[in-house]
Amino acid sequence: MRKEIITLPPAAPGSEARLTVLRFGPPEARPKVYVQASMHADEVPAMLVADHLRRRLTELAHAGRLKGEVILVPQANPLGGAQGLLGTHLGRHHLSSGRNFNRFWPDATVAVLARREIFGHDAAANTERVRALAAQWLADEAASMAHGPDAQLKLQLMQLAHDADIVLDLHTDDDAALHLYVDRDCWPDLADLAALLDAKVVMLCRDSGGNAFEETVAAPFIALKEAGIPVHQPITVTVELRGRFDVSDALAARDADALLAFLVHRRVIAGEVSVPSFAGVAAPFSATEPVRASVGGVVVFLKEKGAQVRAGETIAEILDPATGKRTPVPVRTSGRLFTRTMHRWVLAGDVIAKVQGDTPLPERRPGAMMTD
Numbered sequence: 154m155r156k157e158i159i160t161l162p163p164a165a166p167g168s169e170a171r172l173t174v175l176r177f178g179p180p181e182a183r184p185k186v187y188v189q190a191s192m193h194a195d196e197v198p199a200m201l202v203a204d205h206l207r208r209r210l211t212e213l214a215h216a217g218r219l220k221g222e223v224i225l226v227p228q229a230n231p232l233g234g235a236q237g238l239l240g241t242h243l244g245r246h247h248l249s250s251g252r253n254f255n256r257f258w259p260d261a262t263v264a265v266l267a268r269r270e271i272f273g274h275d276a277a278a279n280t281e282r283v284r285a286l287a288a289q290w291l292a293d294e295a296a297s298m299a300h301g302p303d304a305q306l307k308l309q310l311m312q313l314a315h316d317a318d319i320v321l322d323l324h325t326d327d328d329a330a331l332h333l334y335v336d337r338d339c340w341p342d343l344a345d346l347a348a349l350l351d352a353k354v355v356m357l358c359r360d361s362g363g364n365a366f367e368e369t370v371a372a373p374f375i376a377l378k379e380a381g382i383p384v385h386q387p388i389t390v391t392v393e394l395r396g397r398f399d400v401s402d403a404l405a406a407r408d409a410d411a412l413l414a415f416l417v418h419r420r421v422i423a424g425e426v427s428v429p430s431f432a433g434v435a436a437p438f439s440a441t442e443p444v445r446a447s448v449g450g451v452v453v454f455l456k457e458k459g460a461q462v463r464a465g466e467t468i469a470e471i472l473d474p475a476t477g478k479r480t481p482v483p484v485r486t487s488g489r490l491f492t493r494t495m496h497r498w499v500l501a502g503d504v505i506a507k508v509q510g511d512t513p514l515p516e517r518r519p520g521a522m523m524t525d
């Protein structure tokens with residue numbers, strides 16, 4: 154294992170944050186895999202999974218079983234890790250800028266498309282050219298612009314990830330069944346990962362809006378493909394490792410095993426693995442219904458996470474404690490209720506759950522599908 158520490162520029166003197174980068178396997182060997190944990194710094198299960206990965210990858214490297222290079226960032230967001238307010242840790246948004254840590258990632262697409270004339274008919278050569286152009290653009294951005302620590306954090310991480318063959322972004326939802334976000338062209342190819350992780354829902358994304366990390370890594374490659382230029386699009390996945398409170402070594406060991414089995418299946422790690430068949434739901438992200446509270450109050454769920462629900466069914470009631478009135482919350486979509494809010498006091502308009510159906514919803518338009 155090779156360890157690198159990247160010091161982020163401080164927001165103020167004396168407040169440097171450090172990013173730890175771990176590399177396993179032969180340097181520069183392909184397939185190159187990039188894994189980061191807990192970019193939303195309050196999504197803790199991912200960091201425990203990364204610790205299991207660190208130990209297992211160290212053993213695998215000693216045994217000579219790593220064929221490709223694996224880069225692991227076990228705590229992707231040291232800035233968010235240090236944020237608290239009035240006794241509560243807050244890791245989803247950068248408090249100083251207000252920005253969501255998983256939005257507005259630096260996107261090399263414009264810089265790559267500006268050099269469209271250098272691309273030919275050879276997909277492998279084109280892929281190398283995209284990587285080189287993106288690397289140059291990211292290095293120039295990191296060096297030349299006055300970025301705050303959160304923007305520099307993203308530039309540093311994107312420089313590690315932009316040329317990977319496989320990118321795994323480990324997150325966690327509120328109170329949820331394990332689910333994935335994947336680019337629609339990565340499906341059904343990624344049914345092996347979904348099956349090994351026993352994912353209950355796979356959302357097939359493209360241009361969701363907000364420049365989330367996994368979409369932004371792939372964006373220049375997808376833009377070229379859409380322009381008719383042959384290129385190898387990387388495998389990019391956001392893994393939502395259940396809910397915030399699902400922090401246990403038993404679950405983390407199981408998830409690390411599944412991720413490593415996937416890397417065996419993809420010939421990053423030498424060995425044999427048998428892959429079960431995928432038993433969950435895979436459908437467009439535009440068919441994901443964010444279920445919103447129409448009023449504020451105490452949310453009392455009537456359905457468990459993972460439940461099958463029917464359109465029109467009430468999944469929760471919201472109690473006004475002053476009057477005793479309960480307002481039912483029906484869903485519009487038949488499908489799998491795969492995540493619920495972890496809060497039990499909600500405000501009007503809050504998303505309290507999500508249901509994965511199979512039919513795109515009219516209001517879920519490209520570029521505007523992220524809920525926050």
Ligand SMILES: [Zn+2]
Nearest residue numbers: 193196324325
């Ligand atoms: Zn997240």
